[in-house]
Amino acid sequence: MNTTSEAPEIAVRVTPVKTPDAIKPKHKGSARLFENPVLERLTHTHIAGPLTIFFSVAAVSLYYSLSRGLLTGLSAFGLFLGGWLLFTLAEYLMHRYVYHLDTSTPARAKFQYTMHGVHHEFPKDKTRLAMPPILTVFVASLLFFIFHFTFGNAGFGILAGFVFGYALYLFVHYAIHVYAPPKNFLKFWWHHHAMHHYRQDEVAFGVSTTLWDHIIGTMPDRKTK
Numbered sequence: 001m002n003t004t005s006e007a008p009e010i011a012v013r014v015t016p017v018k019t020p021d022a023i024k025p026k027h028k029g030s031a032r033l034f035e036n037p038v039l040e041r042l043t044h045t046h047i048a049g050p051l052t053i054f055f056s057v058a059a060v061s062l063y064y065s066l067s068r069g070l071l072t073g074l075s076a077f078g079l080f081l082g083g084w085l086l087f088t089l090a091e092y093l094m095h096r097y098v099y100h101l102d103t104s105t106p107a108r109a110k111f112q113y114t115m116h117g118v119h120h121e122f123p124k125d126k127t128r129l130a131m132p133p134i135l136t137v138f139v140a141s142l143l144f145f146i147f148h149f150t151f152g153n154a155g156f157g158i159l160a161g162f163v164f165g166y167a168l169y170l171f172v173h174y175a176i177h178v179y180a181p182p183k184n185f186l187k188f189w190w191h192h193h194a195m196h197h198y199r200q201d202e203v204a205f206g207v208s209t210t211l212w213d214h215i216i217g218t219m220p221d222r223k224t225k
Contacts, residue, residue: 024121025120025121025122025123025197025198026121026122026124027123027124028124029122029125030044030122030125030127030128031118031121031122031125033114033118042132042134043128043132044127044128044132045127045128045130045131045132045133046127047126047129047130047170047171047174049130049132049133049136050130050131050133050136050167050170051130051167051170051171053133053136053137053140054136054140054163054164054166054167054170055163055164055167057140057144057159057160057163058159058160058161058163058164058167059160061144061156061157061159061160061163062076062080062156062157062160064156065153065156065157065160070153070156071153071154071156071157075154075157076156076157076160077157078157079154079156079157079158079160079161080157080158080160080161080164081161082157082158082161083147083157083158083159083160083161083162083163083164083165084161084162084164084165085161085165086158086161086162086165087161087162087163087164087165087166087169088165088206088208088209088211088212089212090162091165091166091169091206091207091208092205092206092212092213092216095116095205095206095207096205096218098115099112099115099116100112100116100201100202100205120197120201123177123197124177124178126174126177126178129170129173129174129177129178130170130174140163143159143162143163144159147159147162165208168208169207169208172189172207172208173193173207173208176189176190176193176207188210189207192204192206192210192213192220193207195220196220199220200220200221202218203218203219203220203221204218204219204220205218
């Protein structure tokens, strides 16, 4: 009699791993990443959850630091802007060098597809435009400890600006993918991100702002058909 028992698989990838070149955008549907229903459910979230958490963290951080006299109004404002600018740079670098990393090995291809490639394949899947609330809380907590440890009381102002920028990025990204482009100057953001998804995925990495695309030189070629 065979007494050996095998442990059940906790998480098995269902969707085949695809390299960026093999990904073709689909306007309907959603990829199933994990066979385990709990893990699969955690990959989907409503945008309201992360937005509420990040905006709340920004407000509480400012209120606490100002009410306790840890920051003055002027310094809090300056640190807030600095944190916001810092986030826009982090957004650009993460998108360019982490989400679009070289997929020269199966492990890298698997990581890239899970983190970002699935979004390029199903750009209209609005349940995968933000991280789940449990991860949002973890990221917000980690950012608090990093900024407070590094900058002391000034970290409250930097944290507020950084997570505000994060929330704004999530809101802009969600709006671009879910709603039709507006008939005003804001249409520029829709066009910029569409170029990244459908024409030139090696450029146009900024979402909430095109600042770093201009500075670093990754603005899309408008003449590309």
